[in-house]
Amino acid sequence: MKKILNDPEAYVDETLAGLCAAHPESYRLTGDDGRVVARATPGKDGKVGIVSAGGSGHLPVFTGYVGTGLLDACAIGNVFASPSADQMADAIRAADQGSGVLRLYGNYGGDVMNFDMAGDLVEMDDIETTTVLLADDVASAPPEEAEKRRGVAGMVFAFKIAGAAAEAGLDLAGVTRVAQKTADACRSVGVALSPCTVPQAGKPTFEIGEDEMEMGMGIHGEPGVWRDKLRPADAIAEEMMDRLLADIDIAQGDRVSVLVNSLGATPHEELFILYRIVEARLQAAGAQIVMPLVGRYATSMEMTGVSFTLCKLDAELEGYLTAPCDCPFWIVK
Amino acid sequence: MKKILNDPEAYVDETLAGLCAAHPESYRLTGDDGRVVARATPGKDGKVGIVSAGGSGHLPVFTGYVGTGLLDACAIGNVFASPSADQMADAIRAADQGSGVLRLYGNYGGDVMNFDMAGDLVEMDDIETTTVLLADDVASAPPEEAEKRRGVAGMVFAFKIAGAAAEAGLDLAGVTRVAQKTADACRSVGVALSPCTVPQAGKPTFEIGEDEMEMGMGIHGEPGVWRDKLRPADAIAEEMMDRLLADIDIAQGDRVSVLVNSLGATPHEELFILYRIVEARLQAAGAQIVMPLVGRYATSMEMTGVSFTLCKLDAELEGYLTAPCDCPFWIVK
């Protein structure tokens, strides 16, 4: 949990400076106070814009996914903190190509309130906006209250699929419909083994024993479902799959994509060990796995742990999922 | 430093099983005991084969870089341990398309001895082989003994550039020459903040204080140049650049690629913070940065730390570096 940084207050601005310096062909820093990342080359005129926003500390989420077939712009807050309504309004303006903008982001109080305020602000610019919230973390509320759930790694599928729909030329209502269908089709669950440190807080987000793990923990260290001794990889994966499959119907012949995601420190080696069980469970359910993603797609800096996301596909979603996209963190050809 | 695993003895085989299950379009497990990863679709007939080998625990190095415009096959040992000569021989055979095979790997005693033995073994199969060793870690020996240095992340440039040269149709001597030129053009240095745990050892590779860092540490926890209190990011980056620039001539107008690499746990956010200094130093030297790489290209599982690699380019190397490649961990279009 050791960090390489300068002044904690500068963590985000220095990160963004480096991000845009390393990838000037992809990213452009904009907004009143440089907290908006937009595509270096904007999408084509008349394309529906897609904008996201949220706290820093989750790379490639959020800013990393600004790119062709993905997001048009993104407002980014301090680590684990929402950007301001003004910054979000700047991002909406940067994303607009004259056909309206979809706000696509995770269900967290601060983000929702500020994006609502941002929507009010851009009404004056005559930019039409819609909203789709990701609320995919099954550990954060029972199915009856599914709309209250936290948004986690399912976001990645929504960015990809909605981004491809916008690139394909759907209008705002169409892109919004596809994004909502994706959000509805995603279920995630996470497990954490060790915390990360928010630079401005200077100490770990939670404490946990050297031999413990927590099931269902949130990406900012929000409490999970249980905490107990560290279990073997296969047992962890089985329980995560139990929880996901209990929450979504996967039937014989269904086509499903899956994301086995490291929260940061957990290495690829261990993701692949877990993937064996994910694959076996989906095969046992009769499902066909489409374009599995294994890697660091939505992180919590140096947190140790993983999340699984299932995204149940229909032909429309599958077409957009497998369509081309291009950003420094994710290329689909 | 907590791990998600089953039986430590099964760590590598389960990792490989998951790797190939998740990416069957890219990888095929082969070899007598399943410790060789080869391209799912072999390179075209007559292409020079490129083979690598080394210990597990460094994903995407080594097996991850099997792919178009990269490696043809790779033998993989236990975590941080060389594969056997038999396994390497199997990998050489899998890489051969009738025009000989380049052995391209890092300078470690066990790997060298076994790859030498493997070369003897495949002589009977009439497969011509050559060898290029990466010895890019400037912290591991003074310039006078440069050939004794450890091989670290510079390997990634060598895989990419030699891979493109082979794809372009160069013969074995040509691919070997290009690979050697790349190896000669690379300099790396690493810094570690916290160790990783080798599953079979069950405890961290080294001990280090909560407020300490080590400059020049090796990717298996081999000792570095100094150990001291953790310094600010910019100071760390400056010293790493000092060490690299002292070891290679970078003059006005030179074209240089750079890899800012996480050893595992260090998040992208911090790599970008460091990148600011890397860019500033290269710009100050008058160099033009080409295709900078920032991410997890060569890891030590969950180790916290970073390495920098400079790769000084001429027109030939730059052409191959920026040529297309495709594996699940790295796509260049």
Next chain:
Amino acid sequence: MITVADLRSAAFRLKTAMEAEADTLNTADGALGDGDLGITMRSGSRAIAAAAEDLPEDFGMALMGCAQALTKASSSSYGTLLATGLMAAAKQAKGREGIEPGDLSGLLVAARDKMMARGKAELGGKTVLDTLDAIATALDGAQDPAAAAVTAAEDAQEAFRDKRATIGRARIFADKSVGLDDPGMLAMTKIVQAVTGR
């Protein structure tokens, strides 16, 4: 009359208090949430204190200046809600040199209502709204407004302690929240203590 000068010194007291309480608030928020409330209040109050150096003479505009400083510094749920409330109060106080203690209750009601609309939450949900509501009621005709406000905040916090959280991150752990102070209520108690100097 409460003037901009009073607002300014209250801002400085707030900053001092929030520097000191940051860890406590982070910990309270970390029990069921993301543990950032101390950071929010520390950077928010620093920003307000910095803005306080040159606030306009108009009391309403001065409140608006505080709200904008807060918005720039912190956009967590709590920071956004506080800024929303401050703006609502600012609107009412606009054009005046200062406010009378008797105006306080009305300003708080305005803030509370706007915050309910922004956060889409009801009273009784164990949030900062309930503290504000209790203070507004207590201030209505109070002899010693400062004392009344502090007591009302402390009492509300205690009264809700054994209830279940219904809003925000803590809602997910409603059962565990019984017996724990809502971090936003706790923060409001500390804010009121600091600005009144009690």
Next chain:
Amino acid sequence: MITVADLRSAAFRLKTAMEAEADTLNTADGALGDGDLGITMRSGSRAIAAAAEDLPEDFGMALMGCAQALTKASSSSYGTLLATGLMAAAKQAKGREGIEPGDLSGLLVAARDKMMARGKAELGGKTVLDTLDAIATALDGAQDPAAAAVTAAEDAQEAFRDKRATIGRARIFADKSVGLDDPGMLAMTKIVQAVTGR
């Protein structure tokens, strides 16, 4: 005569010793290297002990069986060198039912030379080669070969302790290596102690 039965029981003693010494050897290797020598020797000796269950009657072929088991289990520098040495000795002993104590020195010389070729290293470099060389010399005409071998290994380890490493990972830290045992020499001392039962 030393027979395959003796070899088998030596293999079991070796496994027991290496299970016990794994941490010590990892630590010694970790001081200047990658800390895996204990893992190498533990998995290597486990594999040899497993192979020992059914070794062929031919002493040379039996040695070859041990070498192959070692190769499959461990390919670190040390494992590879030991296997190389075993194979060289195996070649010399091929076709015989057993070996005489008087043959031991010659077998060790053969092993040592093949290992020098494989590792491209010289004698005097503070490696396992120096221990093997010392043992080979001590065994030449020894009355009590077991005692002579153990003493030679221990003495070599001590004699080289204050020299600088010249080979392998430790070479990079030659200055720091002064005063530290070479891990490969340490391991060979423990191997000799285990196989002789001294």
